[in-house]
Amino acid sequence: MTGSKESFISNFQAPSNSHELRSQGHQYMADLPVPTRKSERWKYSPISKLVNSSLMTCSGEGVVWPEEILPNPIPFLDSYRIVFRNGSYVASLSDLPIDDDVVCAPLGDVEARFENEYHKSEWIGAINASYHQNGLFLKVGKNKALDRPIVVHHLTDGENIASFPRHFIKLEEGAKAEVVVWSSATDKSSGMCNGILEAHIAPNAYLVIDKVCNEGGEIFKFSYEHICQERDSKMKINTFTVKGHWVRNELEIVAQGPGTDSVFNGTYMPSGKEHVDNHTTMDHAYPNGTSSELYRGIMYDNSTGVFNGKVFVRKDSQQTNAFQQNSNIVASKGATINAKPELEIYADDVKCSHGCTVGQFDTEALFYLKSRGIGIDEAKALLVQAYVGDVIAAVDREEVKNEVMRLYSERHRWA
Known part of the structure; x- marks a missing residue:
């Protein structure tokens, strides 16, 4: 040592x-x-x-x-x-x-x-x-x-x-x-x-x-x-x-x-100087498996986000259906996101897709909300709620879902 x-x-x-x-x-x-x-x-x-x-x-x-x-x-x-x-x-x-x-x-x-x-x-x-x-x-x-x-x-x-x-x-x-x-x-x-x-x-x-x-x-x-x-x-x-x-x-x-079904989702919204890193690996080693991955993040202030998602589809894993999507909003000039989606396919009869986006708040959506008399901060809050709400909706228990939404809302002043 x-x-x-x-x-x-x-x-x-x-x-x-x-x-x-x-x-x-x-x-x-x-x-x-x-x-x-x-x-x-x-x-x-x-x-x-x-x-x-x-x-x-x-x-x-x-x-x-x-x-x-x-x-x-x-x-x-x-x-x-x-x-x-x-x-x-x-x-x-x-x-x-x-x-x-x-x-x-x-x-x-x-x-x-x-x-x-x-x-x-x-x-x-x-x-x-x-x-x-x-x-x-x-x-x-x-x-x-x-x-x-x-x-x-x-x-x-x-x-x-x-x-x-x-x-x-x-x-x-x-x-x-x-x-x-x-x-x-x-x-x-x-x-x-x-x-x-x-x-x-x-x-x-x-x-x-x-x-x-x-x-x-x-x-x-x-x-x-x-x-x-x-x-x-x-x-x-x-x-x-x-x-x-x-x-x-x-x-x-x-x-x-064979025949496994895997669903994994996540949200992250660091602020200040916080650092949040999500690393995921999905290994399809047998046929007829499905996987669905959706991660969304918003980086505020001087925070840092990291996403690295790997999906492996092995040689004999035919009829695999794998989906991966990572989306990020950089909400401040000092914020950073490092995103790297990866997809390695060694089988030929599969249906796989992956994507990654990095951007800022939708200016057209903000303009639309402002034209309806909604202030800029409230407009951004509404967009954020919808953005992460799609992921949080995957929670089965209403009590857990509501508490997660409440904590995000309380921290980021949605209400």
């Missing part, structure tokens, strides 16, 4: 339970380099400031926190709830399903059943494998539909905090589940939240994930989802970055059987 690596992780404390995943993580953490601008994947999202900072993990297991410290982020949603503060499980505010066909528990309680493995991606993932603290473990039995969604609530509260949530979801054949992953941070918080979610979706199962980042303070947020789909399974994930100092969302979906 280099000196900067050693210094960065020097205050991290791994939980006492040792297993193969941690061992693999430590090994790869030693072998893999720290991402720099020289890497194409990190060209626009350097982490040198983070690596040179001094962070520490903190243990809060067993502490009873009052509801006002960790309020329910979606109070009108009838849901189960699992709560984490700075990476530690908060049992007093959690409400988990009890069912013979469902295993739902803090990951730390079921470590022996931890069925996933470390994906040899990058140094950031290796750190999580080494130091992950707790998270959601969810296993839904064959043909079982979870009766309510599960809200996974992460709160970062404190200065120079490092937390490492890790979640594992397994849906057996024909099962269904909805999960909302909600990240928040207090305005005076600082540090890093490095989270990983792995999901395995068996044949004919269906998983829905709504992911919301609404973090104050100065948090470096890494959020990585690795989703494996078997034959005829379905999944949908909606990623909404409402607020965040520095956010990197990474999504990797692998079709491991």
